[in-house]
Amino acid sequence: MPLLDRTGSAEDRWTRSEGAAIGNIPAALVPWEVLVEALDAQEAEQVIGVILPNSVPFLALAPFLPRLALVAITFPAYADGRGFSLARQIRRAGFAGEIRASGPLIADQFAYALSCGFDTIELPEANAARQPVPQWLHARDSFSATYQRGYGETDRNILDQRRAARTARPLAAE
Amino acid sequence: MYRYDEFDERFVRERVAQFTDQVARRLDGSLTEDEFKPLRLKNGVYLQLHAYMLRIAVPYGTLNSRQLRQLALIGERYDRGYGHFTTRQNLQFNWPKLRDVPEILGLLADVEMHCIQTSGNCIRNVTADHFAGVAQDEIEDPRPTAELIRQWSSAHPEFGYLPRKFKIAVTGAEADRAVIKAHDIGLRLRRHPDTHETCYEISVGGGLGRTPMIGKVVRDYLPKKDLLAYLEAIMRVYNLEGRRDNKYKARVKILVHEIGAEEFTRRVEAEFAQLDGPSINADPEEVARIAAYFAPPAYETLPAVSNTLEAAKAANPAFARWVEVNTVPHKAPGYTALTISLKPQGQAPGDATSEQMRRVADLAERYSFDELRVTHAQNLVLPHVRQRDLFAIWQQLGEAGLATANVGLVTDIIACPGLDYCALATARSIPVAQAIQSRFADEARQREIGPLGIKISGCINACGHHHVGHIGILGLEKRGIESYQITLGGDATENAAIGEILGPGLAAEEVPDAIERIVGVYLAARAEGESFIDTIRRIGLAPFKAAFQETARAAA
Amino acid sequence: MAAQAKRVPLPAILLANDLLDGDVVFAFADGAGPLAWTRDPALALVATDDAAADRLEAFAAAELRGNRVVDAYLVDVAIESGSPVPRHFRERFKTLGPSNRPDLGKQAGDGIASAPKG
Numbered sequence: 126m127p128l129l130d131r132t133g134s135a136e137d138r139w140t141r142s143e144g145a146a147i148g149n150i151p152a153a154l155v156p157w158e159v160l161v162e163a164l165d166a167q168e169a170e171q172v173i174g175v176i177l178p179n180s181v182p183f184l185a186l187a188p189f190l191p192r193l194a195l196v197a198i199t200f201p202a203y204a205d206g207r208g209f210s211l212a213r214q215i216r217r218a219g220f221a222g223e224i225r226a227s228g229p230l231i232a233d234q235f236a237y238a239l240s241c242g243f244d245t246i247e248l249p250e251a252n253a254a255r256q257p258v259p260q261w262l263h264a265r266d267s268f269s270a271t272y273q274r275g276y277g278e279t280d281r282n283i284l285d286q287r288r289a290a291r292t293a294r295p296l297a298a299e
Numbered sequence: 300m301y302r303y304d305e306f307d308e309r310f311v312r313e314r315v316a317q318f319t320d321q322v323a324r325r326l327d328g329s330l331t332e333d334e335f336k337p338l339r340l341k342n343g344v345y346l347q348l349h350a351y352m353l354r355i356a357v358p359y360g361t362l363n364s365r366q367l368r369q370l371a372l373i374g375e376r377y378d379r380g381y382g383h384f385t386t387r388q389n390l391q392f393n394w395p396k397l398r399d400v401p402e403i404l405g406l407l408a409d410v411e412m413h414c415i416q417t418s419g420n421c422i423r424n425v426t427a428d429h430f431a432g433v434a435q436d437e438i439e440d441p442r443p444t445a446e447l448i449r450q451w452s453s454a455h456p457e458f459g460y461l462p463r464k465f466k467i468a469v470t471g472a473e474a475d476r477a478v479i480k481a482h483d484i485g486l487r488l489r490r491h492p493d494t495h496e497t498c499y500e501i502s503v504g505g506g507l508g509r510t511p512m513i514g515k516v517v518r519d520y521l522p523k524k525d526l527l528a529y530l531e532a533i534m535r536v537y538n539l540e541g542r543r544d545n546k547y548k549a550r551v552k553i554l555v556h557e558i559g560a561e562e563f564t565r566r567v568e569a570e571f572a573q574l575d576g577p578s579i580n581a582d583p584e585e586v587a588r589i590a591a592y593f594a595p596p597a598y599e600t601l602p603a604v605s606n607t608l609e610a611a612k613a614a615n616p617a618f619a620r621w622v623e624v625n626t627v628p629h630k631a632p633g634y635t636a637l638t639i640s641l642k643p644q645g646q647a648p649g650d651a652t653s654e655q656m657r658r659v660a661d662l663a664e665r666y667s668f669d670e671l672r673v674t675h676a677q678n679l680v681l682p683h684v685r686q687r688d689l690f691a692i693w694q695q696l697g698e699a700g701l702a703t704a705n706v707g708l709v710t711d712i713i714a715c716p717g718l719d720y721c722a723l724a725t726a727r728s729i730p731v732a733q734a735i736q737s738r739f740a741d742e743a744r745q746r747e748i749g750p751l752g753i754k755i756s757g758c759i760n761a762c763g764h765h766h767v768g769h770i771g772i773l774g775l776e777k778r779g780i781e782s783y784q785i786t787l788g789g790d791a792t793e794n795a796a797i798g799e800i801l802g803p804g805l806a807a808e809e810v811p812d813a814i815e816r817i818v819g820v821y822l823a824a825r826a827e828g829e830s831f832i833d834t835i836r837r838i839g840l841a842p843f844k845a846a847f848q849e850t851a852r853a854a855a
Numbered sequence: 856m857a858a859q860a861k862r863v864p865l866p867a868i869l870l871a872n873d874l875l876d877g878d879v880v881f882a883f884a885d886g887a888g889p890l891a892w893t894r895d896p897a898l899a900l901v902a903t904d905d906a907a908a909d910r911l912e913a914f915a916a917a918e919l920r921g922n923r924v925v926d927a928y929l930v931d932v933a934i935e936s937g938s939p940v941p942r943h944f945r946e947r948f949k950t951l952g953p954s955n956r957p958d959l960g961k962q963a964g965d966g967i968a969s970a971p972k973g
Contacts, residue, residue: 182539204337204420206460210538213457217573231334233321240456256329267317270306272450274527275578276457283306283450284585291584325922326874332925346926348949349960351877379959394959396876647955718945719953722926729955781944 126227127253129246131239131265134258137247139174139195147171154197157181164192176227179207183214190220197247200228209241216242232256232264239265240276300361300670301446301592303411310453311408314415318342319401341421341459343414344400347722353395354417355407359427359445359469360388360673364660367671369410371656373403382656384641384649386713386764387466388426388673389417393720415453420461422452422534426468428476429674432593433636433682435628439488439497441469441477443590444526447581451527458534462541463549465534466506473793478675480514480795481505481767483551484533491520498522503533503563504555507761511797512552515560517567523586525571528579532571536563596668596683601633605686618693621704624746626689635686637667639679639696640703640711644736647729648714649677658699662692675764676713676752678706708745709753709818710736713764717757717774718781724757726774726781731755731810738811748818751831752791767791769832770817771798772810783810787817787843788835799840801847809854816846862908863931868899868939869911870949871918871927878966879949880924882911890914892924894966896950897938902929 128137139152145159147166154174155163167173174195177186186196196215198208212224226238227247238246246261270281279285303311318338325335339345343354355370370390374382377399378392385391395403407413417424427445428434448467452458458465468477471488479485485502498520505514521529533551540558542548555563581589612619626635639659642648651659663671663681666688672680684692696702705711712735715721717728732755739745754768758775765771771786782804789798805813818831820842825834835843869882873892880892881899890900890910902908908929915927930946932939941947952960961967 203334204460205543206458207539207543209457209460210535213535231330231338232324233317233338234460237456237459255331256324260324260329263320264317267320268313268454269309271310271456272453273455273457274580275575283310284581286306287304287585287588288582328922332919346872346877348945349877349879349952350872393953394877398875718948719955724945727954729953733955776945779943 194222197225197227212242232260235265315404341419343417350394353392355390356417356424358449362671364664366410367660371653374653381652384677386675422465428470429672434472436473439471441471442593445469462543475793478791485514504552506552509759511766517564528574528576536566598631603632607687611690624704625706637681637684638706643703707750709739709751713754715762725776728755728757766797813850820846866901866903867929867931871924895968901939
């Protein structure tokens, strides 16, 4: 399936396993249900990622995070926004691997997904065909700055920019 | 009132460009209708029965004259010369063309307005007490809080695809004029008994619609500085755990109900404990920056009572009655807050023509420090009027058909657009409101009856707040005709209550009789000076039910 | 795919909203020509048998795909004075306009072929 990262089309180095059978797949993406089994079979040179249904509570995933290189959160529908909160919780726990949104997202969600901690978007073919990459890159930059602190870079946060302006001009007139 | 800085300005302009691009991608097929619909809703564009509808945000109901004039212009240039003020303090146009919406958004941005999140499964336009900054019972002005939340909730990256819509209301007064207990989150500014600091009391899980619920308090005293982090915790719990299997069970009220307020509170507090407040909350300087915009205007020093006003009242009984009914006391001596009724006989409740908007804008500019409010009861307010100017204002309002003296009375009816416009409606609302208004047209009789709130919704979604009307009317379809269910005893104030159904549904033409009988029971039973809702509380519903049954029988 | 909804009783007309304008439009046929949209409910093509209703539904699907209309569906009608009138009050309002504003909408001549201009 087509894959996007922050800069555009990306190559997918991950291979979906058949159930828990990861064999000698170098980067194996396994279903959540068989994660324990797959980790048991993991070889030293192998990396493992998990396909995570968005209904799984973060606390159930947390113990596995140190052994995962990828968490692919499923979006059953683009309007099901649970994945945004899950990604936030995973990043807050210090996870430094890749977080992927997998499902029929739309270009208008790209910036949100990146702000919440996603690195990549994996789209069904038909959706990617309707919404070519330039649309995603355009939508990514819809807002040059936003209001919520703690999401994404501080130089694109309005409250942080106001604070910086206040520091630069401490005695601004009323 | 708040004014945009360079960041707000750029944000709104970028939102216009974004929506323009979304429309273009819909037209070229990049976006399907299923994909586009939530995007257009998040920008206030609905498809109604006869046309599109555009809902414009009036954040916490505050407007200036320039903004209202721009709305008048848009109404004339792109619509049919009128607009409809809503129970969320917003303004709706009923006939815009999708192709014109980007241009309309540009005109709104010119006057620091937008349509951001006036619909869709996201945090909606924040509402507040329409007498904010004015009311004598106010502890602290709720508008700085509402503005902070407006900014924080705009294009929130995490909370843009919630299970369902999410409504927040703020009050800073003892009397609740913002219906906070019927909101997903209701905030009330109050003083901590020990520290005397102002804090927030936070209620969650109120809401009307199919399953009406009164909000539960989850925090008695939240320090003001922690607001955004606490809201983030509530929203995250809801976003992750709110039901997505059934849209009628997807509001946060159902989650709170199903797991219990205590468990919900525990989960919110656990999430809140994980958050790093200082990296999320607005710093005190930012809060102060916003609050500074809401400093009181430069009131003149005036005597508490205006002799000019008293003389005019004595000379003109109709004027005196209007003052009596439509004004409330003001913090500043010699001033008053004036409600302009948008409920004259024969009009759709909440509708105003472009001409009327211009007239009100002129009056606000000249007499009310250029400030206006929209109330959730679908009226307008001039919040800071010198008592001695009331007579001149009354005369000018009269010329525009805006001097109806019925605020809070039986003809000051809240009504959603209903099936005359709305694609979701199951029955009409406006003609029912008009029939009741015409039955109770006699102004002396209205005053004799006293405060009585009738609220009408044309479907179970309850935009007309019928559940919290003293008398609520819900329009449904029964066997191919419009049928109206009457509820009694609802209350939208700090004593929030959900009304109870009186009996079987009625045909539209039977509704005024039923209201008449209910009012008759009240008039016969009331104690000296006792209001309609207080009488219901004292004597219970039984006598009203009995009278209602007679109407239903007479009709059968 | 959603299961096919049960078809309304015949006779029926096809209505929709124009994607760009939002106006209520009705499928009609100019003589033997292809189907097109009109804003005048009196001109709507009335399907009295399944073959005609199938044709309307096929037209609706194509027009939705072509991004020309939204919310297209069949509405059952009675024939009154030679014109189709929806049986349900909701759809009747769609052919007329807001009942509290007889000066607005199709009842005031908006998009009506025989209505005087201006």
